[in-house]
Amino acid sequence: MSRAVDLAEQVLDLVGDRADAEVVATEGNLALTRFANSFIHQNVAEVGETVSLRLAVDGRVASARTTSTSVQALGAFVEAALETAALQPVDDDWPGLAPPAAIDSVEHVDDATYDASPGARAELVRAFVDAGSGLLAAGYCQTEGRTEAFANSAGQSVSGRHTSAILDGIHQTGTSAGTAHAASVAIADLDGTAVGELAARRAAESANPFDAKPGDYEVILAPEAVATIAVFLGFYGFNGKMLSEGQSFVELGSRQFDEQFQMWDDVTDSRAMGVPFDTEGTPKGHLDLVVDGVTRGVAHNRKTAKKAGVESTGNSITGSESWGPVPTNVFVGGGTRSVDDLIAGVERGIYVSAFNYCRILDPKTMVVTGLTRNGTFMIENGRITEAVTNMRFTQGFVDALGEGKILGVADDARFADSEFAPGIMYVPTMRLGSWNFTGGAEG
Amino acid sequence: MYEYAEAAVEGALAAGATYADARVVVSKQEGIDVQNQAVQSLDRTEQAGVGVRALIGSSWGFFATADLTRRAATAAGERAAEIARASAVVPGDPIQFADVDVVQATYETPYVEDPFAVSMSEKVDLLVGVTKTMQEVDGIAIATGNLTFYATNKWFVSSQGHRIHQHLVESGGGFDATALGERESQRRSYPQSFGQYETGGYEAVRKWDYAGNAGRIAEEAAALLTADELEEREADLILEGSQLALQIHESVGHAIELDRILGWEAAFAGTSHLELPNLGTFRFGSDLMNITADATLPGALGTFGYDDEGTPAQRVDIVKNGIWLGVLSGRDSAAIAGLPPGGMVRGDGYNRLPMVRMTNVGILPGDSSLEEIIADTEDGVYMATNRSWSIDDKRLNFQFGTEIAWEVKDGKLGRMLKNPTYTGIGPVFWGSLDRLAGGDEWIHWGTPNCGKGQPMQVAHTGHSAAPARFRNVRVGVRG
Numbered sequence: 078m079s080r081a082v083d084l085a086e087q088v089l090d091l092v093g094d095r096a097d098a099e100v101v102a103t104e105g106n107l108a109l110t111r112f113a114n115s116f117i118h119q120n121v122a123e124v125g126e127t128v129s130l131r132l133a134v135d136g137r138v139a140s141a142r143t144t145s146t147s148v149q150a151l152g153a154f155v156e157a158a159l160e161t162a163a164l165q166p167v168d169d170d171w172p173g174l175a176p177p178a179a180i181d182s183v184e185h186v187d188d189a190t191y192d193a194s195p196g197a198r199a200e201l202v203r204a205f206v207d208a209g210s211g212l213l214a215a216g217y218c219q220t221e222g223r224t225e226a227f228a229n230s231a232g233q234s235v236s237g238r239h240t241s242a243i244l245d246g247i248h249q250t251g252t253s254a255g256t257a258h259a260a261s262v263a264i265a266d267l268d269g270t271a272v273g274e275l276a277a278r279r280a281a282e283s284a285n286p287f288d289a290k291p292g293d294y295e296v297i298l299a300p301e302a303v304a305t306i307a308v309f310l311g312f313y314g315f316n317g318k319m320l321s322e323g324q325s326f327v328e329l330g331s332r333q334f335d336e337q338f339q340m341w342d343d344v345t346d347s348r349a350m351g352v353p354f355d356t357e358g359t360p361k362g363h364l365d366l367v368v369d370g371v372t373r374g375v376a377h378n379r380k381t382a383k384k385a386g387v388e389s390t391g392n393s394i395t396g397s398e399s400w401g402p403v404p405t406n407v408f409v410g411g412g413t414r415s416v417d418d419l420i421a422g423v424e425r426g427i428y429v430s431a432f433n434y435c436r437i438l439d440p441k442t443m444v445v446t447g448l449t450r451n452g453t454f455m456i457e458n459g460r461i462t463e464a465v466t467n468m469r470f471t472q473g474f475v476d477a478l479g480e481g482k483i484l485g486v487a488d489d490a491r492f493a494d495s496e497f498a499p500g501i502m503y504v505p506t507m508r509l510g511s512w513n514f515t516g517g518a519e520g
Numbered sequence: 521m522y523e524y525a526e527a528a529v530e531g532a533l534a535a536g537a538t539y540a541d542a543r544v545v546v547s548k549q550e551g552i553d554v555q556n557q558a559v560q561s562l563d564r565t566e567q568a569g570v571g572v573r574a575l576i577g578s579s580w581g582f583f584a585t586a587d588l589t590r591r592a593a594t595a596a597g598e599r600a601a602e603i604a605r606a607s608a609v610v611p612g613d614p615i616q617f618a619d620v621d622v623v624q625a626t627y628e629t630p631y632v633e634d635p636f637a638v639s640m641s642e643k644v645d646l647l648v649g650v651t652k653t654m655q656e657v658d659g660i661a662i663a664t665g666n667l668t669f670y671a672t673n674k675w676f677v678s679s680q681g682h683r684i685h686q687h688l689v690e691s692g693g694g695f696d697a698t699a700l701g702e703r704e705s706q707r708r709s710y711p712q713s714f715g716q717y718e719t720g721g722y723e724a725v726r727k728w729d730y731a732g733n734a735g736r737i738a739e740e741a742a743a744l745l746t747a748d749e750l751e752e753r754e755a756d757l758i759l760e761g762s763q764l765a766l767q768i769h770e771s772v773g774h775a776i777e778l779d780r781i782l783g784w785e786a787a788f789a790g791t792s793h794l795e796l797p798n799l800g801t802f803r804f805g806s807d808l809m810n811i812t813a814d815a816t817l818p819g820a821l822g823t824f825g826y827d828d829e830g831t832p833a834q835r836v837d838i839v840k841n842g843i844w845l846g847v848l849s850g851r852d853s854a855a856i857a858g859l860p861p862g863g864m865v866r867g868d869g870y871n872r873l874p875m876v877r878m879t880n881v882g883i884l885p886g887d888s889s890l891e892e893i894i895a896d897t898e899d900g901v902y903m904a905t906n907r908s909w910s911i912d913d914k915r916l917n918f919q920f921g922t923e924i925a926w927e928v929k930d931g932k933l934g935r936m937l938k939n940p941t942y943t944g945i946g947p948v949f950w951g952s953l954d955r956l957a958g959g960d961e962w963i964h965w966g967t968p969n970c971g972k973g974q975p976m977q978v979a980h981t982g983h984s985a986a987p988a989r990f991r992n993v994r995v996g997v998r999g
Binding site for chain 1: 553555558559560561562563564565566567568569571578579580581582583584585586587588599602603604606607609610611612639640641644648661662666698700701703704705782783784785786787788790871872873875907908909910911912913917919921939941943974975997998
């Protein structure tokens with residue numbers, strides 16, 4: 078029995094029959110090697126255990142979390158949580174505990190990554206830096222290994238392990254930067270040289286940029302930029318709480334997107350990361366969000382599902398009582414054309430490697446402002462011609478993916494960093510018909 | 521708890537570190553979220569552990585464990601040194617460390633009313649009451665309120681002899697009302713977006729009179745649905761204090777972080793348009809722009825006794841009469857820049873590496889008032905309460921949205937305007953500052969959600985600000 082499973086059962090025993098209880102216990106480690114100015118300057122790791130407890134005493138609900146997991150500390154932790162719950166008003170919307178149910182057998186874990194050494198991360202960093210041939214490098218290499226266990230007093234008890242390895246960085250010239258990113262369940266899958274070479278090539282090609290005139294442009298969005306769109310759609314749109322409150326753009330069953338647009342959530346996909354159950358113990362599976370441009374589903378936890386009269390989709394995350402459930406294993410369907418082929422079709426447009434500092438103006442309209450970063454290029458007559466300085470945009474994300482506005486989807490789908498979290502978005506390069514740039518980053 | 525920090529430092533030194541320090545952190549947090557008179561979540565979080573930092577050559581090694589035993593702490597120190605040594609695979613210049621006085625001290629946040637001793641029913645009743653008041657206004661679909669309280673004990677030990685214990689208490693919260701139209705949502709918040717947080721006890725909640733402001737906030741949210749859109753144009757812009765606070769945070773506070781200036785954050789948070797050779801001569805703004813970083817301000821959210829390197833809290837001039845004079849620094853970054861360390865290094869919990877963070881970066885008060893500024897404005901826009909914020913990786917080009925605006929005509933507030941935005945370039949914008957309020961309108965606004973670092977860290981920062989006017993600003997930008 079793993080320590081996480083043992084912790085979950087210990088806490089459940091401590092609660093006994095005094096409340097309906099659900100426990101999430103984790104054990105594991107997180108390590109991150111950070112580099113800047115072409116050398117490692119910050120190198121960190123942590124080990125630890127966490128226990129999260131949510132309990133309902135006659136419908137009075139409270140939750141608590143702790144990192145102190147001695148027998149004595151857990152005893153005091155449980156008593157305090159029970160006392161807190163007893164002081165609460167009854168939650169009329171309390172959905173009850175998840176019933177016992179089997180989870181998918183998938184396990185996204187690699188033993189060599191679970192306890193990867195600082196030396197292994199440093200070697201990847203060295204390969205990335207060396208690939209720049211003298212350019213100034215910055216970025217990070219992260220490995221994580223975690224065991225998660227869930228148990229509730231309704232009899233649901235599940236556990237799983239997962240790992241991740243990420244290499245992300247930039248190379249910089251005096252006037253530009255280029256980015257590249259790789260993520261996998263296994264550290265052995267990361268090729269530091271290849272990632273470094275891509276970043277270096279983007280940096281070199283984007284040197285000495287010019288200020289493009291603001292306006293509407295056709296765009297080629299690299300996976301990092303598409304991931305940003307997908308994370309906003311997921312967080313603010315395909316969110317059962319936002320939908321029930323009337324704050325989401327989602328209209329189930331409506332053709333809200335171009336028919337080339339496909340989006341789904343699926344931790345059971347062999348390419349995904351994470352464990353196949355959520356923080357309420359509900360099994361996770363395949364959830365269609367958009368099929369052939371038609372909005373088909375949203376993420377639910379038990380509370381939003383009860384309100385909507387449907388079953389939970391297993392998308393409860395920590396904090397989803399307030400923020401709502403969100404998809405965290407998102408795939409955007411890839412196409413069959415190469416990126417070069419997409420670029421070849423553009424008469425005049427902008428290639429965007431990544432977006433930066435995107436913030437939503439209104440969740441209902443999905444209008445977002447942000448900037449481009451680390452490699453922005455002018456496309457003319459089917460080929461990249463010049464580097465462009467970073468540009469600010471204000472753009473409705475749903476509108477940008479609307480009927481007839483997706484002009485091509487590439488065959489290069491991969492994990493891409495969405496600016497907000499790596500390892501949750503698996504997306505391709507896309508060609509979009511219109512994007513509203515409102516100005517250059519420097520005036 | 522000192523014994524665990526000492527064991528960690530000893531472990532690191534024995535494993536070859538040339539310098540080491542460790543923090544034992546024991547913290548608790550209580551958060552209450554209420555929506556439409558129902559408790560959404562009541563959450564209590566406890567965190568305890570030790571984090572140790574070891575210096576070897578050109579890199580920090582850092583290791584954290586929640587296992588508070590001497591054996592585990594010693595092993596953590598050894599692991600920190602091992603990690604620092606592994607960094608030599610990709611080496612740089614050895615890290616230098618600016619001198620500070622070695623102190624043995626204690627510090628406690630002054631507070632009147634322990635927020636954890638206030639009954640849960642009183643806190644819940646307050647939030648249920650304000651959400652009820654907001655729901656009674658026609659058009660309000662969602663009314664939320666929240667309170668969060670933090671108590672943090674830190675024991676810091678360094679291999680140079682520091683021994684510092686701090687007990688920090690922070691309190692705050694807020695509420696908001698959302699009105700839903702057919703194709704839009706409009707929101708108003710109080711006291712500011714994401715709530716107002718301060719160092720101190722429950723008095724930091726009581727003083728804001730939630731109940732007395734809930735109705736007004738809800739009525740404004742509902743009225744926004746039928747308000748006119750702000751048109752795109754150039755206008756004189758008057759900012760309410762909390763929006764100016766965020767403007768300072770984003771376009772000044774992050775730009776003056778020395779780790780960004782030195783390139784240490786280039787790949788993630790970004791760099792800065794500021795260059796060290798221009799320190800002391802670069803014109804950041806108009807003569808009215810006087811910015812300090814002051815970790816000693818009573819009640820402000822970025823106030824403490826000592827930073828997480830043992831450097832005493834202090835006040836540093838950042839911009840004086842519009843000229844850039846100072847940075848936010850730690851002992852290692854200050855040594856590279858040849859500056860005295862500013863005591864601005866903090867870590868988020870026991871398990872994060874301390875790094876350069878804002879303290880209280882704020883503008884010194886002016887001699888005007890909002891009323892006078894409006895009366896003195898012929899044709900402008902008054903914007904209040906942040907709704908969106910975005911700025912480029914050099915901290916130059918920004919675009920902010922606020923929840924609400926009013927047109928200003930011939931010295932008077934006119935029509936309410938919705939979806940207000942403004943955009944600009946930092947030093948150009950600050951150069952256009954020509955009126956600044958003070959007195960009671962100068963408030964220590966708190967930002968409880970400043971993200972930086974990898975793994976991500978969240979810091980609590982303060983920003984003193986008052987209403988101010990900027991000339992000829994591009995407003996009303998949208999897609």
